[in-house]
Amino acid sequence: MGLLSSVFKKNDQQKPADVAKAETSKKEVKPVVDKITVGHVHMSGCTGCLVSLADNYGGLLTILDKYADLVYGLTLADVRHIPKMDVALVEGSVCINDKLSVEEIKQTREKAAIVVAVGGCASYGNITRFCRGGQQNQPQHEAFLPIGDLIKVDVYIPGCAPTPQMIRNVCIMAYLLLKGSPEQKALATNYLKPLMMAAQKGTSACFCDLMTEVIDQGLCMGCGSCAAACPVRAITHEFGKPQGTRDLCIKCGACYNQCPRSWFSFDVVSEFESISELIDTVMK
């Protein structure tokens, strides 16, 4: 106590008067009034999604500064229980053998207006689909489900890891949806629509989706997007069509969702130039 107070006292004494003044006057403005509240809920995932969020670097600070308050996050916010929030970014699948995980995902649904499944595990199970249990120190934890199998999910951000830019875009669009002008709300709605449709579509993903939903449906035109998107390089093109090494597939959903013939919104993509500029502007 003595040491602490002496340190603080010393600091106080050293602080020039004008700096102290500036700080007081700053407190009176309310730059955060229109922010949305966002939480990062960590289920069974590798923290890669959180790293991706952080990999927006300065952009993450801009988001936290201008658009979103981080009200919950295992490593980033000192909050024990899941609070009420506008947007929950959920990483990882749910271990249904773990009572706390099940309880937390249910609470997330209750507390959050919008639940976003961030990454392959939350959306589709991804690598946790392959768990057979036996790992230390909870060998009995063997059953993992994408969060959509337990709660209603509003938005998917597929991929392993989901890209920093996708997480950034969804954060910006969520902000515009909740706080923007009618025009911005319309844009955000259009932008989020396919990701909401993905959330409604289901909780399983595989390279096979390209076969069953694109090639078999007569829609593939061999652009190559799937191969570029695959994080494990499982996809090559033979005579212009995707071939998957299915044993390599981790079921992250990147290939199918990157494919322009899985879903394609002319409303959004035709405006790529203005939307990219908008994103650049708001991130400044």
Place this chain on the structure above:
Amino acid sequence: MGAELGKYKSCVSARSTDKAILAGAQDGGIVTTLFAYALETGIIDGAIVAGPGELPWKPKPIVATTVEELLAARGTKYNISPNVSLIKEATRSYGLDKVGIVGTPCQMQAVRKGQLYPIGLRDVGDKIALAIGIFCMENFPYQSIVQLAEDHAAMKLESVAKMEIGKGKFTFMSERGAVVPLPLKVTHKYEQPGCHVCLDYVANLADVSTGSVGSPDGWSTVFVRTKKGDDVWAKAIAAGCFETKAIDSVKPGLELVTKLANEKIGKNQKTVEERKTFGVGKGLRIPYI
């Protein structure tokens, strides 16, 4: 319709001033010349193009980082080259910060979807420095090209010097000077099925799009669409890379481009509609939302 040609800032008929490029170009040598200029001036570090593959006339997407590689990729191959498959790799193994890519309208759609929805394309979107689109009525699987050349045009693919679609014909020209024009009526059934739901003829989402239609032989029609496209096109013109003519001064001009665009979009919109009632009380999936 009105939207069939997409948004554009300017449209001209153009031809490369580089005789060496023109010698092996499909039409006006626009793509090769623009990429070569962009490469030499540092606007791009490399470009994803349809380079030569292992089999005759089978393209293989390559990341060209030299003008020689660009030259080797000149000309239209009329079969599938999954150029977008390299879009991430170009920024990784090749280490490019400014990527050029050429592609069909659907590939431009893929690139733009990838920029706005980079599901599996981390740090790629802002590295796409120049996307050149080519006019496209439809594409063919490689095996269809084999079938057309060898079965219909009676030429070994190895001996085909040039292929060309225009004036209602798919024409095969051999090294020894044989010219076999196949009516498109014959070639239609060999088209790639995925092309029949495509609603874009002149690569509406490219920075710059180009194709032979609308311009005289040996020239290309060029649409400059975006700020990036406008910037690089203006610089290339200033550097003397192209000779140009006003599009309304050439025959057949934009009228034909508009007509063909509407034909393609109309036909394919019908195909999309028909998918809804394809089966008995069951339809096929439609990607557009």
